[in-house]
Amino acid sequence: MTTVSKIESASSAHHESAVGPRPVVDAEVWPQIARVPGGVKVAVAAPVADFLFRRAVARLPVRVSMPGGEVIGAGSADAPLMTVYRPHEFAARVGDSGLIGLGEAYMAGDWDAEDLTAVLEVFARRMASLIPKSLQRLRGLYIPKPPRSERNSTTNTRSNISRHYDLSNDLFELFLDETMTYSSALFADSGRGHDCEQLADAQRRKIDRLLDRAGVGDGTRVLEIGTGWGELAIRAAARGATVRSVTLSIEQQELARKRCAAAGYADRIQIDLLDYRLVDGEYDAIVSVEMIEAVGHQYWGTYFETIDSLLAPGGRVAIQAITMPHDRMLATRNTYTWVHKYIFPGGFLPSVRAIDEVTEQHTSLRVRERLSMGDHYARTLDLWDTRFAQYRREAEDLGFDEVFARMWHFYLCYSEAGFRSGYLDVQQIVLDRRDEK
Incomplete structure (x- = not known):
C-alpha cells in the first residue's frame, strides 16, 4: 500500500x-x-x-x-x-x-x-x-527552535538563499510583473485592481523613491545589497550612477546581468555573487530592499556595521524592511515556523525599535525618515497570488506540482493576511551618520 x-x-x-x-x-x-x-x-x-x-x-x-x-x-x-x-x-x-x-x-x-x-x-x-x-x-x-544549520553565517547563507531564490527564474517570471521586482510596490492610489502594468508602475515608483532618498544621481557610487533581478540597479544606472550589486543567488545573478546588459548598462553595473559581509570599497549611497529579513537577528549588528563601514562621508542609506511588532519579535525570535521550513530558511523580521536600537548601539548611523507601506504590500501580494493562479498550469509544466502550488498560495495569502491585519508592516527607512550635518 x-x-x-x-x-x-x-x-x-x-x-x-x-x-x-x-x-x-x-x-x-x-x-x-x-x-x-x-x-x-x-x-x-x-x-x-x-x-x-x-x-x-x-x-x-x-x-x-x-x-x-x-x-x-x-x-x-x-x-x-x-x-x-x-x-x-x-x-x-x-x-x-x-x-x-x-x-x-x-x-x-x-x-x-x-x-x-x-x-x-x-x-x-x-x-x-x-x-x-x-x-x-x-x-x-x-515549539521547535530554528536549526543551527540555518543560521545565516557566511557558511550557511548561500544555501538558505538558494533554497528560495534559485527555485527557477521561469517560476518567478510567471507571477511577477515586467520589472521582475519581488518586494512591496508603492501605489499612487488606494485601489485593489489586478492590472499588472499598474503593478510595474508601482514597483518603479517604489524604487525611484528609495533612490531619491539615497541621493542617487549622476556620478553617485551605489552599493546595492541584495540584487533581486536587477531593476533597481538599472534605474540607478539610468540616473548616471555606477552600481555594485551583491547577491547570493546564482539564478538571480545570471538573469540580472542579462537584463542590465539588455538595458545598455553593462558598463555601469557590476553584479557579484558575494556575501554582504565581504564587500569592500566606499559608496555614496547604499540601498537594500527587503534583504534584512534574510540576515537573522544574530547578525543585525554585523549588517549595519558593514553598511556603516562602507558608507562614504556625507553618504546616505535607504533600506526597505518588513517589520513586526517588537513584543512579537521578542516572543518569536527563537521559534521555527512554517515560513522558515518551506519558504525562507534562516529568515527573521525585525521591529522598528530593533533597527533603532541596533544602529544606535553598533553604528554611527541614525534613522532620519520612515515611510510605512503595509497596505501597499497587501495589495502587491494579492496581485502576485492572482497571477500565480492564472499561470498555475505553466508552473506545473515547469515541474512545480500541486502540493507546491498549494504551498505557494498559502505563503502569499499568509503574508497578505499579515499585512492586512497590521501584524506585519513594511518600511522604507533612510539613515545617515549622526555626526554629519
Whole structure:
C-alpha cells in the first residue's frame, strides 16, 4: 500500500468525509506531507490541539465547517469560511508541530478556504492571544527552535538563499510583473485592481523613491545589497550612477546581468555573487530592499556595521524592511515556523525599535525618515497570488506540482493576511551618520 493510500485508509477509519482537495503527494518530494504524524506524542497532543483550536475559533469572527454538518466559530453567515475535511489528520499535524502543522495540513488538503487570505487574516489579528497565556509560557518546551544549520553565517547563507531564490527564474517570471521586482510596490492610489502594468508602475515608483532618498544621481557610487533581478540597479544606472550589486543567488545573478546588459548598462553595473559581509570599497549611497529579513537577528549588528563601514562621508542609506511588532519579535525570535521550513530558511523580521536600537548601539548611523507601506504590500501580494493562479498550469509544466502550488498560495495569502491585519508592516527607512550635518 502506498503512503497516500495509507492516509486515505486512516481517514476512512475515522469515518471522515473523503471529499476535499487532497493533492497527489510525491512522498519523496514531500515526505512530511505524505505522512500523517503518529506515535505517543501525537496521541496526546492531537486532542489538545483540537480542544485549543475549537476554543480559539469559538471567539473568532470566522466559520469552520466540519464533516457531518458541524459548524463552529463565532462568525456570522457572511464571515470567512474554513472547511476542515479531515479533522483527525488536521489535529494530528497541528498537535505535532503547531502552526507548521497548520500550513502542512493545508498543503495536504486536510482543510481549505475559498478566501484563504480572509480566513488567515482573522487568525493574524489575534495572533498574540490564540493560545492561553498560561500555555504560552511553555512555548519554549514545545515549539521547535530554528536549526543551527540555518543560521545565516557566511557558511550557511548561500544555501538558505538558494533554497528560495534559485527555485527557477521561469517560476518567478510567471507571477511577477515586467520589472521582475519581488518586494512591496508603492501605489499612487488606494485601489485593489489586478492590472499588472499598474503593478510595474508601482514597483518603479517604489524604487525611484528609495533612490531619491539615497541621493542617487549622476556620478553617485551605489552599493546595492541584495540584487533581486536587477531593476533597481538599472534605474540607478539610468540616473548616471555606477552600481555594485551583491547577491547570493546564482539564478538571480545570471538573469540580472542579462537584463542590465539588455538595458545598455553593462558598463555601469557590476553584479557579484558575494556575501554582504565581504564587500569592500566606499559608496555614496547604499540601498537594500527587503534583504534584512534574510540576515537573522544574530547578525543585525554585523549588517549595519558593514553598511556603516562602507558608507562614504556625507553618504546616505535607504533600506526597505518588513517589520513586526517588537513584543512579537521578542516572543518569536527563537521559534521555527512554517515560513522558515518551506519558504525562507534562516529568515527573521525585525521591529522598528530593533533597527533603532541596533544602529544606535553598533553604528554611527541614525534613522532620519520612515515611510510605512503595509497596505501597499497587501495589495502587491494579492496581485502576485492572482497571477500565480492564472499561470498555475505553466508552473506545473515547469515541474512545480500541486502540493507546491498549494504551498505557494498559502505563503502569499499568509503574508497578505499579515499585512492586512497590521501584524506585519513594511518600511522604507533612510539613515545617515549622526555626526554629519
